[in-house]
Amino acid sequence: xxxxxxxxxxxxxxxxxxxxxxxxxxxxxxxxxxxxxxxxxxxxxxxxxxxxxxxxxxxxxxxxxxxxxxxxxxxxxxxxxxxxxxxxxxxxxxxxxxxxxxxxxxxxxxxxxxxxxxxxxxxxxxxxxxxxxxxxxxxxxxxxxxxxxxxxxxxxxxxxxxxxxxxxxxxxxxxxxxxxxxxxxxxxxxxxxxxxxxxxxxxxxxxxxxxxxxxxxxxxxxxxxxxxxxxxxxxxxxxxxxxxxxxxxxxxxxxxxxxxxxxxxxxxxxxxxxxxxxxxxxxxxxxxxxxxxxxxxxxxxxxxxxxxxxxxxx
Amino acid sequence: xxxxxxxxxxxxxxxxxxxxxxxxxxxxxxxxxxxxxxxxxxxxxxxxxxxxxxxxxxxxxxxxxxxxxxxxxxxxxxxxxxxxxxxxxxxxxxxxxxxxxxxxxxxxxxxxxxxxxxxxxxxxxxxxxxxxxxxxxxxxxxxxxxxxxxxxxxxxxxxxxxxxxxxxxxxxxxxxxxxxxxxxxxxxxxxxxxxxxxxxxxxxxxxxxxxxxxxxxxxxxxxxxxxxxxxxxxxxxxxxxxxxxxxxxxxxxxxxxxxxxxxxxxxxxxxxxxxxxxxxxxxxxxxxxxxxxxxxxxxxxxxxxxxxxxxxxxxxxxxxxxxxxxxxxxxx
Numbered sequence: 001x002x003x004x005x006x007x008x009x010x011x012x013x014x015x016x017x018x019x020x021x022x023x024x025x026x027x028x029x030x031x032x033x034x035x036x037x038x039x040x041x042x043x044x045x046x047x048x049x050x051x052x053x054x055x056x057x058x059x060x061x062x063x064x065x066x067x068x069x070x071x072x073x074x075x076x077x078x079x080x081x082x083x084x085x086x087x088x089x090x091x092x093x094x095x096x097x098x099x100x101x102x103x104x105x106x107x108x109x110x111x112x113x114x115x116x117x118x119x120x121x122x123x124x125x126x127x128x129x130x131x132x133x134x135x136x137x138x139x140x141x142x143x144x145x146x147x148x149x150x151x152x153x154x155x156x157x158x159x160x161x162x163x164x165x166x167x168x169x170x171x172x173x174x175x176x177x178x179x180x181x182x183x184x185x186x187x188x189x190x191x192x193x194x195x196x197x198x199x200x201x202x203x204x205x206x207x208x209x210x211x212x213x214x215x216x217x218x219x220x221x222x223x224x225x226x227x228x229x230x231x232x233x234x235x236x237x238x239x240x241x242x243x244x245x246x247x248x249x250x251x252x253x254x255x256x257x258x259x260x261x262x263x264x265x266x267x268x269x270x271x272x273x274x275x276x277x278x279x280x281x282x283x284x285x286x287x288x289x290x291x292x293x294x295x296x297x298x299x300x301x302x303x304x305x306x307x308x309x310x311x312x313x314x
Numbered sequence: 315x316x317x318x319x320x321x322x323x324x325x326x327x328x329x330x331x332x333x334x335x336x337x338x339x340x341x342x343x344x345x346x347x348x349x350x351x352x353x354x355x356x357x358x359x360x361x362x363x364x365x366x367x368x369x370x371x372x373x374x375x376x377x378x379x380x381x382x383x384x385x386x387x388x389x390x391x392x393x394x395x396x397x398x399x400x401x402x403x404x405x406x407x408x409x410x411x412x413x414x415x416x417x418x419x420x421x422x423x424x425x426x427x428x429x430x431x432x433x434x435x436x437x438x439x440x441x442x443x444x445x446x447x448x449x450x451x452x453x454x455x456x457x458x459x460x461x462x463x464x465x466x467x468x469x470x471x472x473x474x475x476x477x478x479x480x481x482x483x484x485x486x487x488x489x490x491x492x493x494x495x496x497x498x499x500x501x502x503x504x505x506x507x508x509x510x511x512x513x514x515x516x517x518x519x520x521x522x523x524x525x526x527x528x529x530x531x532x533x534x535x536x537x538x539x540x541x542x543x544x545x546x547x548x549x550x551x552x553x554x555x556x557x558x559x560x561x562x563x564x565x566x567x568x569x570x571x572x573x574x575x576x577x578x579x580x581x582x583x584x585x586x587x588x589x590x591x592x593x594x595x596x597x598x599x600x601x602x603x604x605x606x607x608x609x610x611x612x613x614x615x616x617x618x619x620x621x622x623x624x625x626x627x628x629x630x631x632x633x634x635x636x637x638x639x640x641x642x643x644x645x646x
Contacts, residue, residue: 033469040464186617207353313470
C-alpha cells in the first residue's frame with residue numbers, strides 16, 4: 001500500500017503548502033476491480049504504470065480506484081472530482097451508459113478525459129480514446145484459422161458474455177472465414193469462463209463425431225475446452241485458438257504445444273498505454289488527443305517471448 | 315372444527331402431485347432430450363451430465379437441511395471458490411516438501427474439509443449465537459469469500475502445479491466400474507442425506523425448528539444447536555464439493571462458483587422443499603439438480619434456440635416444476 005501512503009503524503013503536503021499545489025497535477029485512474037483474469041492483468045499493468053510514472057514525473061500525482069460495479073465507479077469518479085481536484089481522468093468504464101454522464105461532468109469541469117477500451121454512450125466527451133480492436137481481433141483469428149486449415153474443415157465457436165464486444169469479434173471472424181471452406185458447426189456462449197466452456201465443449205463432443213478445430217476466442221475458455229477434449233480422448237480436434245494473451249497460453253505457444261499453435265492478443269496492458277499517453281499530454285507539448293487503436297497481433301512460437309510477462313497475474 | 319378434520323385429507327391429496335411434479339418434469343426432459351439428439355442417452359453424455367451435477371448436487375443436499383431448518387445460505391458459491399483457492403495454495407506450498415503424490419492430495423483434502431467446517435461454523439455462529447438474519451450473514455460472507463479469493467489470486471487465476479495436476483486428476487475423471495468418483499460421492503451424500511432427513515432425530519429436529527422454533531424449543535429441541543449443525547454440515551459438504559471440483563481444471567479464479575448458491579437453492583425448491591422451512595426432501599433436491607443440468611445439456615445439444623434464451627427457458631422450467639408440485643388447496 002505504498003501508493004496510498006504517497007497519495008496521503010501528497011494530500012498532507014497540498015494542505016500544508018497551498019502555494020505548491022499549483023505545480024502538482026493529479027491524474028485520476030478509475031478501473032474495474034480484478035474480478036477475472038483479464039481485469040487482474042489490467043490492474044497489474046495500471047499499478048506498474050502509476051509506480052513508474054510517479055518516479056519519472058515528480059510534478060504528477062496519481063489516484064487509482066478500482067470498482068466492483070458501475071455504481072461504485074461513479075462514486076469513485078465523483079469523489080476524485082470533488083476532493084482531489086483532478087486535472088485528468090483515465091477511465092475504463094464498467095458499462096458505457098451509466099458512466100457517460102459522470103465522465104461528462106469531469107470533462108465539463110475542464111479536466112482532460114482519457115477513455116479506455118469501452119466507449120461512452122455519447123460521442124465527443126473524451127479527449128483521448130485508447131482501445132483494443134475488437135473487429136480486428138476476430139479478423140486476425142479468422143485469418144489464422146483459414147491459413148491453418150487451407151482445405152477447410154468443421155469448427156465450433158465459443159462466444160463470450162453477450163455484449164457488443166463479443167458481437168464485433170464474432171462478426172470480424174465470420175467475415176474473415178467467409179468462402180474459405182471452414183464450416184461453423186455451432187456457436188455457444190462460454191461466457192469467458194473456464195467451467196462454462198468445459199461443459200459446453202463436453203456437449204459439443206457428444207453432439208458432433210468430427211470436429212477439426214475450435215475457435216475458443218479467449219484463453220480462459222480455451223483452458224476449459226482443452227480439459228474437455230483431453231477427457232474425451234478424441235484425436236480429431238487438431239488445434240484450439242484462444243485469445244487475449246494469458247501468460248500460460250503464451251508459454252504453450254512458445255513451447256510449441258501442437259494443440260495451441262498460436263494466440264491472438266487483446267492486451268490488458270492497454271491501460272498502461274492510456275496512462276502514459278495522458279501523462280505525456282499533461283506534461284509536454286506533444287499532441288495526444290484522438291483515437292489510439294491497439295491492434296490485435298498473432299502470437300506465434302517465433303514472437304511469443306515478446307508477449308510473456310512473468311510477473312503479471314494474467 | 316370441520317377445518318381441522320379436513321386438513322389431513324387435503325395435504326394427503328396434495329402429496330401425490332407434490333411428489334410427482336419433479337419426477338414428471340425430469341421424465342419429460344429425458345424424453346425431449348432423447349428425441350432431439352441420438353447421443354443424449356449415450357454413456358459418455360450421461361456420465362458428463364451426472365459428474366458436472368455433482369458439485370451443485372452435493373452442496374444442494376446440505377442446503378436442503380439449512381432451508382428445512384428455516385435458514386438460507388447465500389455464501390456457498392463464494393465459499394467454494396475460496397476453499398478451492400486455499401486448497402490449491404496449500405498444495406502448491408507443500409509441494410517442495412512432500413513432492414507430488416497422494417499424501418499431498420490428502421493434505422489438500424484435509425484443507426478443504428477443515429476450511430469448509432470452519433466457514434460453516436462462522437455462518438452458524440453469527441446466525442445462532444449473534445442472532446443476525448441468515449440472509450444478512452451469508453450475504454456478508456458471500457462478499458468476503460469472493461473478495462478473499464480475488465485477493466489470493468491477485469485478480470488472476472490460482473493454478474495447481476502441473477505435476478500435481480496429473481496426480482489429482484483421477485478424482486474427477488476416474489472411478490470404479492466406469493462410474494466416475496463425483497457421481498459415486500454425490501450418490502453417497504444423497505443417500506446419507508435422505509436417511510438422516512427421514513430416519514434420524516436430526517432430520518426431524520431440523521424440520522421442527524424450521525416449522526416453528528418456539529414449539530421446537532418447548533419440545534426440548536436444542537434449537538441453536540440444530541441450526542448451527544445445519545450450517546456446519548453445509549460447510550463440510552461445500553468442502554467435499556470443492557475436493558471434486560479442483561481436479562477438473564486444476565484452478566480457481568474469482569469467477570469460480572459464481573451463482574452456485576442460487577442454483578443450489580433453485581434445485582432444493584424444485585425438489586419440493588419449502589423455502590420458508592419446516593419440510594425438506596433430499597431425493598427431491600437430487601431430482602432438482604438433475605433437471606437444472608439436463609436443461610443446459612439439452613440446449614447445448616440442440617440448435618434452433620438462440621443461446622441468448624437459455625436463461626429464459628431455465629426460468630420457465632423452474633417455475634413450471636414448482637407449479638406442478640404445488641398443493642392446489644393451499645391457495646384457498
